[in-house]
């Protein structure tokens with residue numbers, strides 16, 4: 001499920017509705033952090049398998065970030081940690097699973113419901129429906145609850161990164177890499 005942006009964001013916004021005291025910006029940052037390992041193969045710093053199989057997709061970055069963010073207070077810390085866990089839970093619904101305990105263990109945990117490959121994901125009607133519903137939900141949230149400026153700026157940063165990621169995955173998977 002990591003292949004798409006909207007569903008990840010929608011999960012974070014859903015959590016914000018359910019837990020109103022959390023800070024949306026730190027939730028979004030926590031949700032986005034694991035996706036950093038998607039950038040490394042694009043710039044040639046790791047192979048394609050690195051994405052979703054590294055320490056970025058373990059529980060440790062959210063935990064370490066949450067500890068550091070205690071300096072800013074418990075809300076920032078808990079929001080960040082929750083966002084990180086939400087990302088891992090969402091990702092763990094695909095067939096690849098995620099190494100929650102990496103590097104202590106390389107075992108991947110998940111429930112293997114959705115495809116992992118980008119092309120398979122965007123070709124899957126159920127996945128597409130989830131993404132479309134996620135976008136509608138995000139628009140609804142913005143209209144009903146509003147979104148603060150820092151969260152908008154973060155989303156604005158994520159969208160071009162996601163486009164670069166999507167184009168890269170589409171090209172490499174088409175070439176059979």
Ligand SMILES: [Zn+2]
Nearest residue numbers: 002034035091
């Ligand atoms: Zn991910």
